[in-house]
Amino acid sequence: MLPELAHSLIVPDEPPILELDELWSFVLKKADKRWISIALCRETRQVVAFLIGDRSAATSHRWWEKIPEAFRQAHCFSDFWEAYQIVIPLEQHTASGKESGQTAPVERWNNPLRQRLARFVRKTLSFSKSDVMHEICLFLFLHRYNNELALSFD
16 A cells, blocks of 8 residues: 655755645546646645545645645645635735746646546546546556656655
8 A cells, every 4th residue: 555645745945835726537427527636846846735526615624634734834826716715824825827827837737647647638538437546546646756756856
C-alpha cells in the first residue's frame, strides 16, 4: 500500500504558495460528474492535496483539511469559486482571474493529467466504472508525479 501523498512532498525553504483549481471528470456517464480539487505548490510543482467530490462547501472543508500542516499557512491563489472563500482564511487567500496568471501553472497542470490518464478526458471511450477506481488511478498518478519531481530536487 502506498503512503499518504504528504510523504512524497518536499517542503520549500521559503513559506509556500499554493495554487488551487478544480477540474471535472465523470464515472460511468457524463451526467455523474466528479470534481477534482487540486492544491499545487508553486515552488516545487508538486500536488500537495486532492479530493474527488462535488462542489459543495462540505467537500471544500474536507479538501482543506487534507492539506498537510506544513502547507496550511501558505498563501493561496485561486479562481473566484466561492467555496475557496469559505474555507481559506481571508488573509491567506487571493482570488484572481485567468488574466493575472497567478493560477496558470495549476490550470496548465490539468493537461498532463488528461493526457496521461484517458479516464480524465472529457470526451473519451475510456472512463471509470467505479468511484474507487477513479480515485485509485488518480492517487497512483499523483504519487508517481510527486516522486519524479522529488528526485529532480536531489
